[in-house]
Amino acid sequence: MTDSASPGGLSYESAGVNYDQLDAFKRACQQAAGQTVSALAAHGLLEPAGIRGESAYLLDAGDHYLAHVEEGLGTKNLIADDMLRLTGRSFYANVGIDTVATIVNDLITVGAVPISVAMHAAVGDAAWFEDPRRSVELAKGFAAACLEAGAVWGGGETPTLRGIVNPSTIVLAGSAIGRIKPKSLRVGGDVRDGDAIVFLASSGVQTNGLTLCRKLADGLADGYLTPLSDGRTYGEALLDPSVIYVKFVSALQRAGVPIHYAVHVTGHGWRKLMRLVEPFVYRIRVVREPQPVFRFIQRHGPVDEREAYATFNMGVGFAVYVDPGDVPAALELAKANGYDAWVAGEVCKQGDRKAVEIEPLNVSFEADSLKVR
Numbered sequence: 001m002t003d004s005a006s007p008g009g010l011s012y013e014s015a016g017v018n019y020d021q022l023d024a025f026k027r028a029c030q031q032a033a034g035q036t037v038s039a040l041a042a043h044g045l046l047e048p049a050g051i052r053g054e055s056a057y058l059l060d061a062g063d064h065y066l067a068h069v070e071e072g073l074g075t076k077n078l079i080a081d082d083m084l085r086l087t088g089r090s091f092y093a094n095v096g097i098d099t100v101a102t103i104v105n106d107l108i109t110v111g112a113v114p115i116s117v118a119m120h121a122a123v124g125d126a127a128w129f130e131d132p133r134r135s136v137e138l139a140k141g142f143a144a145a146c147l148e149a150g151a152v153w154g155g156g157e158t159p160t161l162r163g164i165v166n167p168s169t170i171v172l173a174g175s176a177i178g179r180i181k182p183k184s185l186r187v188g189g190d191v192r193d194g195d196a197i198v199f200l201a202s203s204g205v206q207t208n209g210l211t212l213c214r215k216l217a218d219g220l221a222d223g224y225l226t227p228l229s230d231g232r233t234y235g236e237a238l239l240d241p242s243v244i245y246v247k248f249v250s251a252l253q254r255a256g257v258p259i260h261y262a263v264h265v266t267g268h269g270w271r272k273l274m275r276l277v278e279p280f281v282y283r284i285r286v287v288r289e290p291q292p293v294f295r296f297i298q299r300h301g302p303v304d305e306r307e308a309y310a311t312f313n314m315g316v317g318f319a320v321y322v323d324p325g326d327v328p329a330a331l332e333l334a335k336a337n338g339y340d341a342w343v344a345g346e347v348c349k350q351g352d353r354k355a356v357e358i359e360p361l362n363v364s365f366e367a368d369s370l371k372v373r
Helices: 019-043 076-087 092-110 126-130 132-148 210-218 234-238 246-255 269-274 292-300 305-311 324-336
Strands: 057-060 065-072 113-123 152-157 170-180 196-201 261-264 281-284 316-322 341-348 355-358 363-366
Touching (some): 076 132, 076 234, 092 113, 246 324, 269 305, 316 341
Antiparallel strands (some): 065 170, 196 341
């Protein structure tokens, strides 16, 4: 089976997002950034080997690591704007949660506990902040999510970028710093043949693939007000707040359960499961039925199975790879902290092959379909 989407259906690329172009720029940035590492010496810091291309950047600070990440929300807030206009209901508290979630969920993939989060909120016109249904709710949601992640909201920036940002919209992003102490809690590079793949459920679409979702809404007679099979509207389902997975990772660390690798399942969908450089085959044997919003998108796009799993989280927001003997503890800790988790498959060593195999769907993604490094 090839790695291309079936012709005639809706895809992320046809909606305006081309990962090949984005990832090429990311790799160019990584190469240029590598030339700046010598600047760390003046600060008494080092760059750990192999960190470039991971979801968060690490600094070796002697007896601990510091971690840094920056992420953007994407276009989910445009759906919140449309739903406010259509229903009079503000979803901006959820948008604030989403913004923090996409940041801190990347940070914890390396084992870092979030300390401080900053918001970047760029508008085309400062008048955007005059509507409290958006501005006040956004601030409340952002603060609540920081507390959920155990981090302080340390500051941010609110530039007015007339001529760059649409006057009626806001561009949301942010950054965070975290720490790994002791250094033995660092996650990454310990994946072994036979490791169990543990999935944690998402709340739905969360923060990735919204450009495709918006394009689909444009072709629906009732747009975002189109009902799903569960009776909710399409717009409501898209705006469910993202799950923050910090407490799960922290619980594993406190319990002494080693995490061999962790993945925040966002851009590139389930292809992200093979982000690690070393070649492994990630064999998925258990595929749960995703939330109704995903089947709605597939049916009305149409979006075929392959494209769906290459783009969306399809009900899985986070994954960890652990020793099979640690599975019971991992599942119990997930449950105790309010997460829905299950064993989805295992990691296999097959020579130099690197791939994700979703066996129940007969879908596989080879190494060349993920070029984030």
